Amino acid sequence: MSVTLTPSDDVASDGTAALVASLPKVLLHDHLDGGLRPATIVELAEQVGHELPTTDPDELGRWFVESASAGSLELYLETFAHTVAVLQTADALRRVARECALDLAADGVVYAEVRFAPEQHVEQGLSLQDVVDAVRTGFDEGMAQARADGRPIRVLAILCAMRHLDRWQEVAELAIANRDAGVVAFDLAGPEDGFPPSRLSEVFGTLRRAHFPCTLHAGEAAGLDSIADAVAEGALRLGHGVRLADDVGADDLGDRLGLLAHWVRDRRLALEVCPSSNVQTGGAASIAEHPVTRLLRLGFAVTVNTDNRLQSGTSLGRELTLLVDEAGWTLADLEHVAATAAAHAFVHQDERAALIDTVIRPAYAAARGGRHRA
Template sequence: MTPPDEPGNLDAALRALPKVLLHDHLDGGVRPATIVELSAAVGHELPTTDPQGLGRWFVDAAGSGSLPRYLETFEHTLAVMQTADGLRRVAREAVLDLAADGVVHAEERYAPEQHQRAGLTLQQVVDAVREGFAEGTALAAADGHEIRVVQVLSAMRQDHRSAEIAALALANRDAGVVAFDIAGPEEGFPPSRHAAAFRVVRDACFPATVHAGEADGLDSIAEALHVAGAVRLGHGVRLADDVHEGPDGAWRLGLLAHWVRDRRVPLEVCPSSNLQTGAAASVAEHPVTLLRRAGFEVTVNTDNRLQSGTSLSRELGLLVREAGWTLDDVVDVTLTAARHAFLHDDERRALVDRIVRPAATPGTARPGRHRA
């Protein structure tokens, strides 16, 4: 086999690897052509109606280095996700796009409260998304791509509907909803504002993943863990502020970093998105490599494929090309994601086996070697 580190072969190897995506926003992955078509139908004005130009606009607008400015781009995607038909289409196409990239398990998150402008109930929103995922899964299977896509329901941290969204998530826990989250502007809106909602899901033995450590620092991460009871951290890259490598190569960790590493709390890291929001200066300098070398449970994710102009294969490829990762490192973080998916243990084991088998074939990356 031709060496996989040649550009074309690297891309092919990354696409072929069965991948697990834990942090991807449904409203951040809409196809530009779909936005153009549906915007015309609902009378929503866009910066441009050229699909290619619109795709470039999203990437440029999201790359301002400001999380609030980044979040403004969602007004255009949300505008076309206010009807059951629009939600079904966006959900269906998301599954197809992920399957085409080699993703075999994806946890798509979105905030149901943001899709009620045209009169949909919260349950109708969840139902439409579930139907779209089912349609996409069937179409992908017919094309030879087996994929499972589930829902993570987010409450907007600047609003006051988290208890309502937590109840919605629990009501749909046997219908494809696997976790509860809070999203939106992090600084100034700590998890403690939603302590009651997190207590409800925790008492119901239902998992939470919290956006923390992206636009705010260690206090936000601490609240996500100790107030919200998060079992995964969305982003979490500011944890690097509590991690230092000594001149002798030994790691010096603060109390919070030790807590996260000792308890194997996984980090849902999104490299390109972090560059756009100012959480990192470059892929080469991104904290994900330091955190992985220091022994944290690192996973790699896309966050918003439209705004970052990315895919999971591209994110992993950037780390290989710019941060010195190997294909073995890529397989390792993929296995980490599989082991921390919001699935029952037997399902996780099956998912891990699905990744290990092709990764262990001659000439491809093999798990179990840590060289990042």
Template sequence: MSPSPSIRYEDIVRAPKALLHDHLDGGLRPATIVELAAEVGHELPTTDAEALGRWFVAAADSGSLERYLETFAHTVAVMQTAGALRRVARECAQDLAADGVVYAEVRFAPEQHLERDLTLDQVVEAVLAGFVEGSALAAEAGTPIRVGTLLTAMRHAARSQEIAELAVRHRDHGVVGFDIAGAEAGFPPTRHLDAFEYLQRENFHFTIHAGEAFGLPSIWQAIQWCGADRLGHGVRIVDDITPGPEPTLGRLAAYVRDKRIPLELCPSSNVQTGAAASIAEHPIGLLRDLRFRVTVNTDNRLMSGTSVSREMALLSDAFGYGWREVQWFTINAMKSAFIPFDERLRIIDEVIKPAYAKLLA
């Protein structure tokens, strides 16, 4: 196979992309954090927006998932009012659209935004309203985007059933799925079986953070016990693959590939939390070659100082990927989205394929 032609970052930004794994509280603009912190009296490491942005990346770049998660204390602290949540969601939609993202699923944990007496429903309603506003502004700017929302339950807490019911309650207003997140070690997904069984009875989609800091047992439980539609990260599935000229897949890896279970890989974030040694050594190269359902995501744009376009550019530099591979990742993501089939197909056929046909010509 001949190598793909090199592609420029500026051109990647203009190309349509899809995003499945992005945390709302991990993607705030530094300047917004500074302004919102001043309003509520929250103390930040610095009030200089540019310096604060650098601080988040440095603090998250520790090789530890637990240390990485500590940075969220500052973003969550300024997202405790309906106005702040609405603003953050609005800016999120605009920022993603400006990066060429035409479809995004953005997740957040409603239970983390109750410190100023909002109800769970009010939290969700504020975020959904912000996404509607941001999407409208993006369309006016000539960069239309469709945003779906995932509601996340924290795996160390005991509110997953409540959050699952909240997600289903708002399913016709922009919430497209459910997720659990947080430190994996010591908090297996099977602790939340009641929630997952409820979601299955309601014919509702869900993904599970698994196979990031913890290994194969986390992935196995997420799929075989809990019935996850997708794997949040799932990068440790590589532990079930024996390397060599012709890599050998173990039973679990073969099952994940054969069932086309999507992997929500987040290269830069995976390096920061120690799940991968570097971009060049990230298992995404092997998993792509073996034709797993690989998708490329940001996880937390603020903490990783990244965007979907930057992630694609990093992979292009590391693995020699060109437009054919970027299109493949993008279509994989759209095929794996939690919106109805006809909507996925429309975006693929009317937005993504025509754009890449020109780029590949």
């Protein structure tokens, strides 16, 4: 199953960024502690006495991007020491969550699932529930302000457990307990290699019995075994998942999918692909060579995401623009991944359908009409 492209869909031009900015976007993989405004980090660090590499917001923003571009996931993750350090109070979490919602809305995101690990924010006495409550309040405030500004957005939460720690069960139960308070899924974050989901398989039994979904980081720093393990434990989406391309070969007859690749594609397990982040951590050589384009053409349920906007110096609009300008994506591709993301959001089917039918499709139809008139 491949995407049909036509010449009239070609959007690669000087106006790409403006066109992409005007389109509604759906974001499924974005980390709260990877999306802080540099100026906010400076202010919060001063309040708690945390030393930063620099207190100039512009220089700090550049430092995060440069430090996260060292070529490995482990070095990339080291930059979070600074963002986590300033997110240890309810007020800080609330502020950053509010700013997150506003920044995403300004980027044209209409629906977002933002993930965070509550256990990383309890060093100053907050409980795990306190963390969830503070973030939820911030999202609500940001959504209300964005709506008043004419940029409506819905922001929901995914709770992460850290792979190298042993609070998976506790975080899973916390997520389930907050399913009516804006928490829509469970995830594992942190160092992927050496910490497979099957390490604590009983946690995923708890999730299945509660009919509560999970999306698992897999196929980012580790390979096919990591993806296979996530799938076996019930992941409905794969965080990154780009190493799935390793299970796609080619011969004289064309592309040949392995058993795992077929399983993921045929069962429509969505891939939460984060192109710039993957380039930074060594998962792809460039945007032009990133496997996301091949996976899209092969009919996988591809979505495009930001991962960590601070560390990658990016936005969803920027990620999509890069794919157009450097990988030859078209307006049809952008519509396809937006609708795919909406279709795999962790909300009820009627809400997903409404997002596609009343927001995404009409906006893209208007964009095509405007280009034809031009």
